[in-house]
Amino acid sequence: MGIQMKALILGAAMAAIACTTIIALILSLANHQSLDQPYSTQYGIVFDAGSTHTALFLYQWLGNKENNTGIVSQKQSCDVDGDGISSYVENPPAAGESLKKCLDVAKAVIPEGQRKATPVYLGATAGMRLLRLQNQSQADSILVEVTKTIQSYPFDFRGARILSGMEEGAYGCITINYLLERFIKHTFEGLWIHPKAGTILGALDLGGASTQISFIPKDPVRVPDSAFNLQLYGYKYELYTHSYLCYGKDQALRKLQAYLHKTAGSTQFISHPCYHKGYILNVTMADLYNSPCVVKPNNFIPTAILTFSGTGNSSLCLSLMENIVNLTNCALSPDCGLDGAYQPPVNGEFFAFSAYFYTFDFLGLAPKAPLTRVVSTIETHCNKNWTTLTAENPTIKAKYLQDYCASAHYIMTILLKGYKFNDTWDQISFEKQVGDTDIGWTLGYMLNLTNMIPSEHSRAVTGVLHSQWAAQIFFIVFALFLSLLIIGILFVHDPKH
Incomplete structure (x- = not known):
């Protein structure tokens, strides 16, 4: 092959490589689109320890928030067997035992990977307020026992207290x-x-x-x-x-x-x-x-x-x-x-x-x-x-x-x-209800508490359309092919070989 023809082929190949490289670079930088991935579902549990009975309410919300407050919905409820926890003055450990059935229900509903991050609160109302007036130590003993029980479960226990x-x-x-x-x-x-x-x-x-x-x-x-x-x-x-x-x-x-x-x-x-x-x-x-x-x-x-x-x-x-x-x-x-x-x-x-x-x-x-x-x-x-x-x-x-x-x-x-x-x-x-959600203090309590639970960071991902990605890969592969072709031409027609 003549020197002029060889130079012409190399020049054309180099120009083609430059063009395909530029096209691939433009395709990789241009027209990027962002897509928000779904936020993970977060869970929270509130026990309503009333004067006559106790109930567990399981709430859920997405990890993002609206003006620092979660959009919360009721996922599950469970009535605890027996009377309110204030009735267990003669046997405080039984107050804790009574919660296990409903804790097991909540445990079965919440995915295993999210249990440790699920906050649990117990709020006692007027029954325990009355007991505290009668006997502070008895009220404290009952709260200690329910705390022990809840802490034995794989949740993030945030406390048991008597609400005002x-x-x-x-x-x-x-x-x-x-x-x-x-x-x-x-x-x-x-x-x-x-x-x-x-x-x-x-x-x-x-x-x-x-x-x-x-x-x-x-x-x-x-x-x-x-x-x-x-x-x-x-x-x-x-x-x-x-x-x-x-x-x-x-x-x-x-x-x-x-x-x-x-x-x-x-x-x-x-x-x-x-x-x-x-x-x-x-x-x-x-x-x-x-x-x-x-x-x-x-x-x-x-x-x-x-x-x-x-x-x-x-x-x-x-x-x-x-x-x-x-x-x-x-x-x-x-x-x-x-x-x-x-x-x-x-x-x-x-x-x-x-x-x-x-x-x-x-x-x-x-x-x-x-x-x-x-x-x-x-x-x-x-x-x-x-x-x-x-x-x-x-x-x-x-x-x-x-x-x-x-x-x-x-x-x-x-x-x-x-x-x-x-x-x-x-x-x-x-x-009694609005939609499928019970009316009571527990949901309002959970809403207020979500102000103190950190929201997830944005989970947006950036990418391009599939057709644009395919074109980008084609020009990159084509550029590599031309590069190999040039190397091959130079190697075959090298006078030393």
């Missing part, structure tokens, strides 16, 4: 408004936005040992101790919230029994207008007065048996409720609630849950009913005799059936005469 009544009320309010998308809303375009015209709903919670009311009043809260400030999804809110210890359903009905006993004189046979005619209940003095919510009488004999006999007198039952609900002695009148506590006028819509819902649901009054129908339904129910009532409700246990009349009148007393819903009754909805 204000926390319980405020977190319940947070739960309702989160579920109803009053804090944040998911748009059709897939974005999370703050609703412009969203009004915050109030919360009414009736437990066994305490009751809570929470809402945003029209005017600023006048008493700082009743204000609960929170920040969610980048916005700040000021709630009015108040918790009434000893005003829960069970403790209120206990106070009614104690009142009837003390006003009956020396007899141990006591008429009870809130119990249905024909119903009889025997209670020892030790059981009746085993609570700081009632004061023991001078003639207290622990083993003495008191017999309550139902008379089915609805109107008398209602009037007696004012003897156990303190509706006077308010220094800030007319801004008063129960027991002389400050309360601004109720404002907006409310969700009533827990015992509010269960009582009104049994009476067929949930989620809403006109006030006149509510009053007549309660009257009709309370005036039924026990034989008729049990025949109509054969599947309901007597310990629940006996109290619906008294519970209903108690609810009407605190809602109408205590919180003053007389003119805004139609603003109350009696609810």
Whole structure:
């Protein structure tokens, strides 16, 4: 081959290599696209250790956040067998043992690789608040035992503590408004936005040992101790919230029994207008007065048996409720609630849950009913005799059936005469769930805690389209081929060879 031809071929090959290299370089740098990988699912567990029972709630959310707060949903719930943990004063280790069934349920749901990163919280409410008033060391012993049990599981245990009544009320309010998308809303375009015209709903919670009311009043809260400030999804809110210890359903009905006993004189046979005619209940003095919510009488004999006999007198039952609900002695009148506590006028819509819902649901009054129908339904129910009532409700246990009349009148007393819903009754909805999620303080508590749980870093990856990648590889391979070709030509036609 002539020298000129050889030089021509080499020049052409070098030019082709340069071109393909430049094309490959352009393809490798141009038109890159970013793709967000899905965030991992994070989990959190909250135990609601109430006065009458304990429940586990398992929540989940994606690792990213919206304005520092997670978008949380309920994954699973589990009812713990037995009574509330405050009932285990004689055997604190059994309080811990009772949690194992539900911890096993949560363990089975959470992927093994994420268990150690799953935070677990236990919040005890009014039952333990009462026990702490009675015996601090017993309350501490129970918390120690439940802590031991939870720590034996492969989770990130963050503590067991007794919530304040204000926390319980405020977190319940947070739960309702989160579920109803009053804090944040998911748009059709897939974005999370703050609703412009969203009004915050109030919360009414009736437990066994305490009751809570929470809402945003029209005017600023006048008493700082009743204000609960929170920040969610980048916005700040000021709630009015108040918790009434000893005003829960069970403790209120206990106070009614104690009142009837003390006003009956020396007899141990006591008429009870809130119990249905024909119903009889025997209670020892030790059981009746085993609570700081009632004061023991001078003639207290622990083993003495008191017999309550139902008379089915609805109107008398209602009037007696004012003897156990303190509706006077308010220094800030007319801004008063129960027991002389400050309360601004109720404002907006409310969700009533827990015992509010269960009582009104049994009476067929949930989620809403006109006030006149509510009053007549309660009257009709309370005036039924026990034989008729049990025949109509054969599947309901007597310990629940006996109290619906008294519970209903108690609810009407605190809602109408205590919180003053007389003119805004139609603003109350009696609810148990929103969608598939239970209403209660635990979800609000978890939402607040996600502010303190670090979010994941962005998991975006950068790349190119498949066709662009294929072209890039072709030109790189072609450039390598030409390079090898040149080397081959030089080697074959080298005069030394």
